[in-house]
Amino acid sequence: MAAPNPPLPPPNQPLPPNTFQSVNEAALHDAYEYCLENESQIEAGDTTTLVYPRCLGYLLRELPTEGQNVVAHEILGCVLRGSDMNELGKFYVDHLIRLCMPFITST
Numbered sequence: 361m362a363a364p365n366p367p368l369p370p371p372n373q374p375l376p377p378n379t380f381q382s383v384n385e386a387a388l389h390d391a392y393e394y395c396l397e398n399e400s401q402i403e404a405g406d407t408t409t410l411v412y413p414r415c416l417g418y419l420l421r422e423l424p425t426e427g428q429n430v431v432a433h434e435i436l437g438c439v440l441r442g443s444d445m446n447e448l449g450k451f452y453v454d455h456l457i458r459l460c461m462p463f464i465t466s467t
Contacts, residue, residue: 372407375399375417391432392420398445412449415457 375396380389395417402409419431431452438445 375414376421380420387432387436388420388428391435392417394435394439394445395420409446411453412446414449415453416445416449419452 375392378389378392378396380392382389395413398413399410399417402413404410416431416435420428420435423431434448435445438448
Protein backbone atom coordinates (compact mmCIF):
# COMPACT_ATOMS: atom_id res chain seq x y z
CA MET A 361 0.00 0.00 0.00
CA ALA A 362 1.38 3.41 -0.98
CA ALA A 363 2.22 5.92 1.73
CA PRO A 364 -0.29 8.77 1.99
CA ASN A 365 0.68 12.13 0.57
CA PRO A 366 1.66 14.76 3.15
CA PRO A 367 -0.98 17.45 3.57
CA LEU A 368 -0.67 20.48 1.33
CA PRO A 369 -0.18 23.85 3.05
CA PRO A 370 -3.38 25.88 3.36
CA PRO A 371 -3.93 28.43 0.56
CA ASN A 372 -2.71 31.97 1.20
CA GLN A 373 -0.29 30.83 3.88
CA PRO A 374 3.11 32.53 3.79
CA LEU A 375 6.32 30.54 3.97
CA PRO A 376 7.28 29.46 7.50
CA PRO A 377 10.34 31.09 9.13
CA ASN A 378 13.79 29.99 8.06
CA THR A 379 14.94 26.96 10.08
CA PHE A 380 18.16 26.29 8.14
CA GLN A 381 21.35 26.95 10.09
CA SER A 382 23.41 29.81 8.72
CA VAL A 383 26.69 28.06 9.58
CA ASN A 384 26.16 24.39 8.65
CA GLU A 385 23.59 24.92 5.89
CA ALA A 386 24.70 28.28 4.50
CA ALA A 387 23.49 27.75 0.92
CA LEU A 388 20.09 26.47 2.06
CA HIS A 389 19.77 29.26 4.63
CA ASP A 390 20.64 31.99 2.15
CA ALA A 391 18.46 30.58 -0.62
CA TYR A 392 15.47 30.30 1.73
CA GLU A 393 16.06 33.88 2.90
CA TYR A 394 15.86 35.01 -0.74
CA CYS A 395 12.56 33.13 -1.08
CA LEU A 396 11.21 34.89 2.01
CA GLU A 397 12.44 38.26 0.73
CA ASN A 398 10.96 37.69 -2.73
CA GLU A 399 7.65 36.61 -1.20
CA SER A 400 7.50 39.74 0.97
CA GLN A 401 8.05 42.01 -2.05
CA ILE A 402 5.05 40.66 -3.96
CA GLU A 403 1.73 42.36 -3.44
CA ALA A 404 -0.64 40.30 -1.30
CA GLY A 405 -3.35 40.20 -3.98
CA ASP A 406 -1.01 38.83 -6.66
CA THR A 407 -1.67 35.16 -5.92
CA THR A 408 -0.26 33.99 -9.26
CA THR A 409 3.18 35.46 -8.60
CA LEU A 410 3.16 34.46 -4.90
CA VAL A 411 3.15 30.83 -6.01
CA TYR A 412 6.71 31.07 -7.35
CA PRO A 413 8.73 32.01 -4.22
CA ARG A 414 6.51 29.73 -2.14
CA CYS A 415 7.14 26.84 -4.52
CA LEU A 416 10.90 27.35 -4.28
CA GLY A 417 10.74 27.72 -0.50
CA TYR A 418 8.74 24.53 -0.04
CA LEU A 419 11.06 22.67 -2.41
CA LEU A 420 13.95 23.71 -0.16
CA ARG A 421 12.04 22.52 2.90
CA GLU A 422 10.65 19.23 1.54
CA LEU A 423 13.08 17.78 -1.01
CA PRO A 424 15.71 15.22 -0.04
CA THR A 425 19.13 16.70 0.70
CA GLU A 426 20.52 16.30 -2.83
CA GLY A 427 17.47 18.02 -4.34
CA GLN A 428 17.60 20.78 -1.73
CA ASN A 429 21.18 21.55 -2.68
CA VAL A 430 20.36 21.69 -6.40
CA VAL A 431 17.45 24.09 -5.87
CA ALA A 432 19.47 26.22 -3.42
CA HIS A 433 22.32 26.62 -5.93
CA GLU A 434 19.85 27.50 -8.69
CA ILE A 435 18.27 30.18 -6.48
CA LEU A 436 21.65 31.59 -5.49
CA GLY A 437 22.69 31.56 -9.16
CA CYS A 438 19.62 33.63 -10.05
CA VAL A 439 20.51 36.15 -7.36
CA LEU A 440 24.16 36.37 -8.44
CA ARG A 441 23.19 36.86 -12.10
CA GLY A 442 20.51 39.38 -11.15
CA SER A 443 17.90 37.30 -12.97
CA ASP A 444 14.28 36.96 -11.92
CA MET A 445 13.84 34.26 -9.28
CA ASN A 446 10.16 34.09 -10.23
CA GLU A 447 11.17 32.63 -13.61
CA LEU A 448 12.91 29.78 -11.79
CA GLY A 449 9.82 29.27 -9.62
CA LYS A 450 7.62 29.31 -12.74
CA PHE A 451 9.87 26.68 -14.31
CA TYR A 452 9.40 24.36 -11.33
CA VAL A 453 5.65 24.95 -11.23
CA ASP A 454 5.29 24.30 -14.96
CA HIS A 455 7.67 21.35 -15.25
CA LEU A 456 7.53 19.61 -11.88
CA ILE A 457 4.46 20.55 -9.86
CA ARG A 458 2.01 20.37 -12.77
CA LEU A 459 3.25 16.88 -13.59
CA CYS A 460 2.07 15.78 -10.14
CA MET A 461 -1.30 17.53 -10.25
CA PRO A 462 -3.23 14.54 -11.68
CA PHE A 463 -2.11 12.52 -8.65
CA ILE A 464 -3.10 15.11 -6.02
CA THR A 465 -6.61 14.62 -4.77
CA SER A 466 -8.48 16.53 -2.14
CA THR A 467 -9.71 14.62 0.89
